[in-house]
Amino acid sequence: MADLSPETKARLHKQLVKLGDMMGDGLHHEADGKWIAKSYKKTLKALGLVKPVKRNITGINERMAQRVKEVVCQKCSFTLEQTRSGSKRAICLACGAKYQLLK
Numbered sequence: 311m312a313d314l315s316p317e318t319k320a321r322l323h324k325q326l327v328k329l330g331d332m333m334g335d336g337l338h339h340e341a342d343g344k345w346i347a348k349s350y351k352k353t354l355k356a357l358g359l360v361k362p363v364k365r366n367i368t369g370i371n372e373r374m375a376q377r378v379k380e381v382v383c384q385k386c387s388f389t390l391e392q393t394r395s396g397s398k399r400a401i402c403l404a405c406g407a408k409y410q411l412l413k
């Protein structure tokens with residue numbers, strides 16, 4: 311996160327170290343210590359150290375929909391279909407040959 315002030319960043323870093331120490335002691339495993347791990351994750355996120363892992367599935371599907379229209383099976387010239395949502399591979403509906411259609 312680029313819009314954090316240096317003061318905020320310093321504070322968050324300090325908090326992170328403190329929470330990390332507590333987790334090092336195993337406090338987050340105790341019944342009333344669940345907030346520690348939660349805060350740790352939140353702090354990491356606030357500092358921009360954890361990037362949300364989200365693939366652009368819609369974009370892939372759209373490009374694949376276009377690719378399977380352009381490409382036919384090299385073995386039998388039959389129609390290809392995306393193997394599953396979010397996949398960059400397609401399978402021939404006739405012979406089952408698989409192709410990588412997107413890089």
Ligand SMILES: [Zn+2]
Pocket residue numbers: 383384385386387388402403404405406407
């Ligand atoms: Zn085929």
